[in-house]
Amino acid sequence: MAFTWSKTIYMGLDPIFLTELSISIIIFSTIASSKKSRVSKIKTADNEIFEVEEAVATMSNTIKIMAGDCSGGVIPLNNVHSTIFARVIEWCKKHVDDGEDLEYYKGALKNCDATFFEVDQAVLYHLLTTANSLDIKPLLHQGCQRFVDMINGKTVEEIRQLLHIKNDFTNEEEDETRKKLWSSVVGMNSFILL
Amino acid sequence: MEVKAGDFISSLPDEILFHIISLLPFESAIQTIFLSTRWRFLWNLALVQHGSKEDVPTAVSGFLTNFDEHNPTRNTRRLRFHFGADGVLSAIIAPNNKLHLDFSADNQEHPRQFGWQIELNPQNLSLQPTPSSFFVKTLYLISVNHLSSEAVSSMVSNLQLLENLKIIGCNGLESLSIDSERKLLNLTIFDCPHLKSLHIRSYKLTTFLYRGQFPWFWPEFHFNLANAMLDSRKGPGYSTFQTCDFDRVLLTIKNSEILTLCKWTFQALICPSLSSFQADFQFYRLKELWWIDNHSKGVANNDALITFLKLCPSLERLFVTIDHNSYVMPSAATCSKQVGRYKKLQHLKLVKLEGFANQDDEISFAERLQDVVAVEPLILTTADGMCFRNLTKISSHESHEPEESPSPISQERYSYMFVQVQNINEFCPKHAHMISLYCQKNH
Numbered sequence: 292m293a294f295t296w297s298k299t300i301y302m303g304l305d306p307i308f309l310t311e312l313s314i315s316i317i318i319f320s321t322i323a324s325s326k327k328s329r330v331s332k333i334k335t336a337d338n339e340i341f342e343v344e345e346a347v348a349t350m351s352n353t354i355k356i357m358a359g360d361c362s363g364g365v366i367p368l369n370n371v372h373s374t375i376f377a378r379v380i381e382w383c384k385k386h387v388d389d390g391e392d393l394e395y396y397k398g399a400l401k402n403c404d405a406t407f408f409e410v411d412q413a414v415l416y417h418l419l420t421t422a423n424s425l426d427i428k429p430l431l432h433q434g435c436q437r438f439v440d441m442i443n444g445k446t447v448e449e450i451r452q453l454l455h456i457k458n459d460f461t462n463e464e465e466d467e468t469r470k471k472l473w474s475s476v477v478g479m480n481s482f483i484l485l
Numbered sequence: 486m487e488v489k490a491g492d493f494i495s496s497l498p499d500e501i502l503f504h505i506i507s508l509l510p511f512e513s514a515i516q517t518i519f520l521s522t523r524w525r526f527l528w529n530l531a532l533v534q535h536g537s538k539e540d541v542p543t544a545v546s547g548f549l550t551n552f553d554e555h556n557p558t559r560n561t562r563r564l565r566f567h568f569g570a571d572g573v574l575s576a577i578i579a580p581n582n583k584l585h586l587d588f589s590a591d592n593q594e595h596p597r598q599f600g601w602q603i604e605l606n607p608q609n610l611s612l613q614p615t616p617s618s619f620f621v622k623t624l625y626l627i628s629v630n631h632l633s634s635e636a637v638s639s640m641v642s643n644l645q646l647l648e649n650l651k652i653i654g655c656n657g658l659e660s661l662s663i664d665s666e667r668k669l670l671n672l673t674i675f676d677c678p679h680l681k682s683l684h685i686r687s688y689k690l691t692t693f694l695y696r697g698q699f700p701w702f703w704p705e706f707h708f709n710l711a712n713a714m715l716d717s718r719k720g721p722g723y724s725t726f727q728t729c730d731f732d733r734v735l736l737t738i739k740n741s742e743i744l745t746l747c748k749w750t751f752q753a754l755i756c757p758s759l760s761s762f763q764a765d766f767q768f769y770r771l772k773e774l775w776w777i778d779n780h781s782k783g784v785a786n787n788d789a790l791i792t793f794l795k796l797c798p799s800l801e802r803l804f805v806t807i808d809h810n811s812y813v814m815p816s817a818a819t820c821s822k823q824v825g826r827y828k829k830l831q832h833l834k835l836v837k838l839e840g841f842a843n844q845d846d847e848i849s850f851a852e853r854l855q856d857v858v859a860v861e862p863l864i865l866t867t868a869d870g871m872c873f874r875n876l877t878k879i880s881s882h883e884s885h886e887p888e889e890s891p892s893p894i895s896q897e898r899y900s901y902m903f904v905q906v907q908n909i910n911e912f913c914p915k916h917a918h919m920i921s922l923y924c925q926k927n928h
Contacts, residue, residue, distance in 0.1 A: 455491030
């Protein structure tokens with residue numbers, strides 16, 4: 292929207308008209324940029340302050356509600372660390388225009404996100420818990436999908452190895468669980484552990 | 486945030502794990518149960534809700550509606566509903582379309598007496614179809630009392646496919662009326678200590694299991710029970726029972742194949758009814774009988790049982806239990822029914838005696854049995870239900886064989902020998918009613 296006065300003179304247009312035009316253009320751009328630059332100030336647990344566009348920040352329902360309460364002040368997030376928050380905001384910026392429909396996020400991870408979620412499990416854990424506490428459903432959904440891809444189609448032992456899960460069943464418990472489960476499976480459609 | 490090194494996923498909160506599992510296809514979702522105990526406990530999570538007593542039906546139908554067998558994320562099978570001051574309902578969905586409703590936590594010291602009417606007729610079909618994809622076929626109602634009975638009744642009337650109803654441990658329940666003309670097949674009523682009157686409207690009932698004091702019983706329509714358990718060791722719960730009224734009851738059990746009966750019931754109720762029948766009355770189809778008796782005053786009186794056996798031409802298995810706590814008729818009433826012609830029992834293969842005071846009693850029973858059987862059955866005896874002995878007859882010519890328990894009575898004709906049996910299950914299973922759920926009164 293950059294517009295310089297100098298251009299109008301060289302185009303040889305009527306100066307008065309151009310003045311009015313340029314004034315209205317300046318006014319418009321001022322309004323637009325002030326709208327665009329409505330910024331939320333968010334302070335993370337380690338006292339770092341993030342300035343984030345409101346549209347991006349309010350992808351988090353939690354922040355949306357808190358912004359309503361704080362009205363212009365700094366929104367404190369006491370259990371989110373700045374490194375994770377930076378990542379979350381990065382994701383939000385990419386998806387701010389995607390809309391709220393969760394259906395859009397279902398299915399395989401979009402290409403642009405595949406690399407985003409190729410992080411180690413510690414980061415993924417923090418991303419998910421943060422998405423949960425900040426109530427950003429699409430991010431939560433996509434993060435879960437990453438774990439789903441790691442679990443899907445694998446045997447129990449493979450899953451344990453991949454996710455570093457320790458098997459703390461005793462042999463008896465494991466047998467019992469297996470018996471209870473398989474004795475209750477009726478057409479693969481019902482099961483219970485009581 | 487304390488997180489186990491390496492295993493981050495298990496440290497995620499339950500709701501996120503549920504979300505992950507819900508995105509998995511079913512076969513993979515099942516695998517997660519075996520990952521570790523933490524994952525297995527996910528499946529046992531209970532939904533907890535609060536509300537008023539009036540909210541109970543809606544809470545339960547909401548719980549049923551929300552349950553979706555095909556969707557692991559909505560697989561909460563337990564509901565704990567807190568209502569009123571300290572009422573708690575525990576609802577559990579079990580496999581094969583079973584629903585447990587347990588109000589035990591709500592029990593009071595002195596329950597108020599109440600009458601209860603349960604209607605299961607799909608006449609009041611609501612216009613909208615039931616949203617729930619889960620159709621309850623078996624319903625357990627446990628510890629319902631006067632506070633919860635109305636809520637349960639209105640809930641139950643919505644279960645249009647209900648086939649099996651089990652009512653257990655309802656203190657204060659005095660009169661019960663069950664109305665299910667076409668659907669209900671199996672009815673179980675256990676341990677309702679105050680039940681005095683029972684009214685059943687049904688055409689299709691085939692199994693009726695009852696344990697508790699014998700109520701005044703009115704089967705309004707006739708139904709033919711194939712399986713009837715009348716374990717009323719606690720004695721009569723009715724004030725009077727006219728013979729003409731009991732006739733209807735007798736007709737319902739007439740064709741049963743499996744029967745549990747107490748001696749006093751036979752003496753007090755069945756005998757008078759039998760006398761009123763013109764034709765010979767027989768339990769033609771009875772194959773398996775559990776007879777509960779109490780040898781009071783140390784006298785073993787088997788007359789009633791022997792009389793009854795004459796009415797059961799098809800009997801194959803006989804179980805006799807002597808229970809010292811079982812009710813005994815006050816007067817030494819003998820059954821006046823004289824059974825005319827009868828054939829000796831051709832099919833009796835197995836007799837199991839439990840709780841007889843001593844081996845002499847067992848032997849004298851075996852002797853009486855000789856009079857009514859054509860073929861010698863296998864006789865097993867036990868004092869405690871654990872160790873069984875095989876009571877066999879040996880000819881007294883074989884005097885060189887050691888006699889474990891010579892008895893003056895037996896020396897007249899035969900001698901009897903007791904042989905320890907090692908593997909009881911090989912010989913015979915228990916009577917069907919002995920292994921029914923809740924039989925051991927461990928509730």
